[in-house]
Amino acid sequence: MTTPQRVEADLGWALHQVTRAHIKIVEQVLSGIPGGPRGYQVLAAAEEGTPTQLALARKLGLDRTVMTYLLDELVTEGLVERRPDPADRRARQIHLTVAGRAQLCDLERRLREVEEHLLAPLEAAERDQLRELLARLATTVQVEGNACQVAEDIKRA
Amino acid sequence: MTTPQRVEADLGWALHQVTRAHIKIVEQVLSGIPGGPRGYQVLAAAEEGTPTQLALARKLGLDRTVMTYLLDELVTEGLVERRPDPADRRARQIHLTVAGRAQLCDLERRLREVEEHLLAPLEAAERDQLRELLARLATTVQVEGNACQVAEDIKRA
């Protein structure tokens, strides 16, 4: 399975190969975070506001029970805190800790490096072209769910 | 999560969105095949030669026990046959049946349509550009494993 002569092989094959390579290196960067890529996404979402657990679960396309387990680990690692929601005593707001914010900042820097590494084989102009074309396609195809979920789907396929 | 302002959001987000969309529609096309995308890949590989089960498992990056289950289903559906390998009585060669060959032909046609549908938002010249850039990147990044496996990885991420 070097260079495909077949069918699906075309766009699908290339798309999956590149995505797979991206996932592999991203997983390495995020291997130290509880929940891996998911944990990172929780941190990123928590930085943007103070979402409740349910809001977080919906945003990331996860079951709320999975979110409970995931947050248990992130809390244990001291990256986030659960605080009572003053407006609704049933809900918990998720806040980044100082350590969580520092961790997130570091991860974001390393993820940018990963992208640059992945695109390195292309010329600068080509990298921009690819980014632009993919971004345009991505906004038009818009599938329900999230990018993280893609990893699940790809594996199942 | 409409248009991302964040980080990973850039290339990774677009790449995963497009891949996810591709997986979704491919899964619909292959939903009737035992094993889904995997079953299709077995059919495609069986058409190219007469691989043994083990060769097939290695090519698709699957455990040989999984291959047994997968082939059981494909045989039940009448798409492939197990035949004794004349050169090694331990091994079984996997052959496409007439129905399997017809099924494969139909699937390939529909998968080509899926690709065209996915790229429809782009101009003809842009589609060619994207295909070319992705193909070039795919051949350079070359991760061990197969494209089908990507679906597994994406989900896990």
Added chain:
DNA sequence: TATTGTTATACTCTATAACTATA
């Protein structure tokens, strides 16, 4: 009565190990 979060249970998928038959 409905909803947030938690916990316990069940299910799916995959890997691991053990077994048969060949080599």
Added chain:
DNA sequence: TATAGTTATAGAGTATAACAATA
């Protein structure tokens, strides 16, 4: 002794259902 294929068992990950607290 090693390998191809099968089968049984155990494990990780997820979803389902039941529960407590609150709305």
